[in-house]
Amino acid sequence: MTTERPYAGLKKLLATRRLTLTQRKKLWAYIFVALPFAYFLIVNISAMLNSFIFSFQDYMTISTERTWIGLDNYTSTLSNPIFHQALRNTLVFAAVRVPVVTVLGLGVALMLHNIRRAKGFFRMLYFIPFVTSGVAIAWVFKFLYLPNFGLFTHLFDALGLPRQYFLGDPRTALLSIIAVTIWASLGYYALIFLAGLEDIPVEFYEAAMVDGASAWQRFRNITLPLLNRTIVLVVILCMISSLQNFTFVRMMSKDGFGGPLNSTVTMSLLIYKEAFFSLRMGGASAIAVIFFAIIFVLTLVQRRLLVREFEY
Amino acid sequence: MRETNNPNRLWLRPGQIAQYGLLSIGGFIMIFPYLWMVSTSLKARGTWYNISLIPEQFSLEHYDRLLGTSLLPRWYLNTLVVALVATASVAFFSSLAGYVFAKYEFFGREFMFMIILATIMIPTEMMIVPWYVGIATIGWIDTLPGIMMPGMLSAFGVFVMRQFIANTPDELLDAGRIDGVSEFGLFWRICLPLARPALAVVVIFTFLGHWNDFLWPLIVVNSDNMQTLQVGLSRLSSLETGADWGGTMSGAALASIPMLVVFMFFQKQIVRGMKMSGLKG
Structure with a gap:
């Protein structure tokens, strides 16, 4: 085994100091971990702290001057009707998407788990949107949703349903976007469920079958309780991704900023707009801090409410 | 059943x-x-x-136009460079950090690891403004390093690699030490080759994430030349007059097909990765 050349000098230095093996190991550990740890401190931790600081300052991008203004950014944010709309839309987004994704994802996973052949093929079909960029998906669905000319209009006509303007109508715009995000992530969550299902020992089902339990009873009394951790995981992951959704609302809302009539404006879109179009970095940071607090609290609450410990 | x-x-x-x-x-x-x-x-x-x-x-005609006269090939190249460099960095440094957290005892280990894990909880939306300010200060707006900067390391990667490398028997490392292998050599020649399945997962997910990333590149890129594929694609229609559905659909196809091919090849790793990455809580 040859020595690593770039380290030769350092190694010699360490050797002359006559450190014990343990000391040497410790030293190397610090050397190896220094750069990655410093990276996380600078890029993530200090960015987060800076966001807190900016939120108490009057800070526009163009002017480099920053003055402390106390809670002004927070009070003006909380009295801004668009902020209320964004908060409501974001919560609706999660409240609609999470249950639908959880139920459909579990359904698809159960069927994928049960079928005997072509499992890999079907798994692949559902998972494909996960590797497709949100921008590409958004373009395709914008085309499908196109009023009057789009395929969905023709489909509604053929089914005898009233014509919809989908993304152009404040009443349906948000739901239309949510539907796309459900389509796009269903396979991903189904795959997480599938991994959970495969972890449940087959013996439990065999024992239940011997006792004459019906399919529903087996699902209700074995699958659901033992899948609890996976369900909690899916709910939390899906909730966080729903709250943070940016690509689809940015791409699919009428004007790119939550239109029509702010019916699709969300928290992340509002932060983006405040910071990079209204050029209010301080105001954007205040929204970001509130946003972070909401995600944090909701995640903790869900953990508390949903986790049931089962040993097996 | x-x-x-x-x-x-x-x-x-x-x-x-x-x-x-x-x-x-x-x-x-x-x-x-x-x-x-x-x-x-x-x-x-x-x-x-x-x-x-x-x-x-x-x-x-739409493919012809996009690949022939538009900047799309340039955007491909930008995206490829960003994704490859960032993925290489994530792969190397996440593994190195994961190796240290798995195999060394030192003061502050748990604390450092907790800090790194905690960064997963910070939403990107909260960091974009400080990132933008920092990137502007060092003059990296509208450059490839500027696009890469926030994605050069991944806490998820550190976590996955630590979990996996922890399974490498200590005896193997001690045997290496007796044979005079350096501490870095233990990582590079023993732990990393053994952690290849986990590394594959980190590499695929990181590459995918960078290829499809949208929010940060959208902010940091201004000029037409520096667009990543996704940002360029998102502005495809506004570059032209009126709706250009042939253009956007062929652009969407060109942007998604490489990842579909990657997925076909690495389906097994992706599925296995989702199982072992500790995603199960």
Whole structure:
């Protein structure tokens, strides 16, 4: 085994100091971990702290001057009707998407788990949107949703349903976007469920079958309780991704900023707009801090409410 | 629910048939938008609104235009460079950090690891403003390093690598030490080759994430030349006059097909990765 050349000098230095093996190991550990740890401190931790600081300052991008203004950014944010709309839309987004994704994802996973052949093929079909960029998906669905000319209009006509303007109508715009995000992530969550299902020992089902339990009873009394951790995981992951959704609302809302009539404006879109179009970095940071607090609290609450410990 | 009777008879049970039926309907809904995308991208200009899956006037003009006269090839290159460099960095440094957290005892280890894990909880939206300010200060706005900067290391990667490298027997490392292998050599020649399955997962997910990343590149890029594929694609229609569905659909196809190919090749790793990455909580 040859020595690593770039380290030769350092190694010699360490050797002359006559450190014990343990000391040497410790030293190397610090050397190896220094750069990655410093990276996380600078890029993530200090960015987060800076966001807190900016939120108490009057800070526009163009002017480099920053003055402390106390809670002004927070009070003006909380009295801004668009902020209320964004908060409501974001919560609706999660409240609609999470249950639908959880139920459909579990359904698809159960069927994928049960079928005997072509499992890999079907798994692949559902998972494909996960590797497709949100921008590409958004373009395709914008085309499908196109009023009057789009395929969905023709489909509604053929089914005898009233014509919809989908993304152009404040009443349906948000739901239309949510539907796309459900389509796009269903396979991903189904795959997480599938991994959970495969972890449940087959013996439990065999024992239940011997006792004459019906399919529903087996699902209700074995699958659901033992899948609890996976369900909690899916709910939390899906909730966080729903709250943070940016690509689809940015791409699919009428004007790119939550239109029509702010019916699709969300928290992340509002932060983006405040910071990079209204050029209010301080105001954007205040929204970001509130946003972070909401995600944090909701995640903790869900953990508390949903986790049931089962040993097996 | 695996009954162990004669599999050939069960194959045709009504329950199985119903499940195949439902899965096929769902699968069709999954795949249809892709078919529509490709079909529209092949329709001649102005025939986009024809409701037929097979183009009546078949044409490659949109691909020709995007690959020939637009900046799309440049955007491909930008994205490829960003994704490759960032993925290499994430792969190397996440593994190195994961190796240290798994195999060394030192003061502050738990604390450092907790800090790194905690960064997963910080939403990107909260960091973009400080990132932008920092990047502007060092003059990296509208540059490839500026796009890469926030993605050069991944806490998820550190976590996955630590979990996996922890399984490498300590005896193997001690044997290496006796043979005079350096501490870095233990990582590079023993731990990393053994952690290849985990590394594959980190590499694939990181590459995918960078390829499809949208929010940060959208902010940091200004000029047409520096666009990543996704940002360029998102502005495709506004570059032209009016709706250009052939252009956007062929652009969407060009942006998504490389990842579909990658996925076909690495399906097993991706599925295995989702199982072992500790995602199960």
